[in-house]
Amino acid sequence: GENVEQHPSTLSVQEGDSAVIKCTYSDSASNYFPWYKQELGKGPQLIIDIRSNVGEKKDQRIAVTLNKTAKHFSLHITETQPEDSAVYFCAAYGGGADGLTFGKGTHLIIQP
Amino acid sequence: GAGVSQTPSNKVTEKGKYVELRCDPISGHTALYWYRQSLGQGPEFLIYFQGTGAADDSGLPNDRFFAVRPEGSVSTLKIQRTERGDSAVYLCASSLGPGHLSYEQYFGPGTRLTVT
Numbered sequence: 088g089e090n091v092e093q094h095p096s097t098l099s100v101q102e103g104d105s106a107v108i109k110c111t112y113s114d115s116a117s118n119y120f121p122w123y124k125q126e127l128g129k130g131p132q133l134i135i136d137i138r139s140n141v142g143e144k145k146d147q148r149i150a151v152t153l154n155k156t157a158k159h160f161s162l163h164i165t166e167t168q169p170e171d172s173a174v175y176f177c178a179a180y181g182g183g184a185d186g187l188t189f190g191k192g193t194h195l196i197i198q199p
Numbered sequence: 200g201a202g203v204s205q206t207p208s209n210k211v212t213e214k215g216k217y218v219e220l221r222c223d224p225i226s227g228h229t230a231l232y233w234y235r236q237s238l239g240q241g242p243e244f245l246i247y248f249q250g251t252g253a254a255d256d257s258g259l260p261n262d263r264f265f266a267v268r269p270e271g272s273v274s275t276l277k278i279q280r281t282e283r284g285d286s287a288v289y290l291c292a293s294s295l296g297p298g299h300l301s302y303e304q305y306f307g308p309g310t311r312l313t314v315t
Contacts (some may be wrong), residue, residue: 089254093241094283096204119302121302121303121304123306128308129289129308129309130203130244130306130308130309131290131306132306133303133304133305133306136228136303138302142271166264166266176241180302183253184244184255184257184258185232185244185247185254185257186232186234186244186245186247186255186258187232187234187242187244188244188306189241189242190241191239191240192239192240192241
């Protein structure tokens with residue numbers, strides 16, 4: 088089955104700086120890659136996603152890039168703000184199972 | 200509009216007891232998913248419904264776990280003879296259609312299950 092690796096597990100950046108979180112996947116049949124933000128005590132919130140026919144997608148301060156050949160994708164957050172502090176999860180879909188396969192998460196800390 | 204809702208938000212039960220967890224998907228969403236999230240981990244897929252039928256239950260850990268969606272809307276996850284290892288947050292997600300038609304999954308707040 089699909090396996091998703093996510094790095095780093097914790098990321099601390101100064102407010103205003105950029106943050107990058109990276110994920111790799113194992114199944115070349117996967118074709119959809121969402122990113123979720125999860126705050127303490129809440130369910131995951133979909134923040135951006137990308138499909139395998141696109142290399143990059145941007146939505147205001149967040150962007151996702153996908154390299155199908157290398158089987159990795161990344162989340163980029165620019166001009167970080169305190170409210171960006173949360174756990175971020177990458178996921179992959181389409182490799183056989185009907186559910187998403189998630190990474191283990193990155194705890195993003197924005198230092199004031 | 201209303202998102203995915205789950206009840207109860209917290210459930211504490213004793214080892215060996217039976218529990219039911221409920222999920223109300225977004226209105227009009229035909230696809231429904233259950234996931235389990237252990238502390239410090241990402242959600243793990245349990246089961247997927249398209250309409251009333253369980254299209255993929257490959258993630259259910261054993262036969263103590265069962266889920267239904269009798270009318271194609273509300274779903275109930277049922278756990279028999281609970282064990283301490285079942286303690287986790289159980290998340291429900293819904294999507295507009297089958298995976299190949301609409302990939303975006305929207306999650307509820309989860310039910311935190313604690314087995315003592």
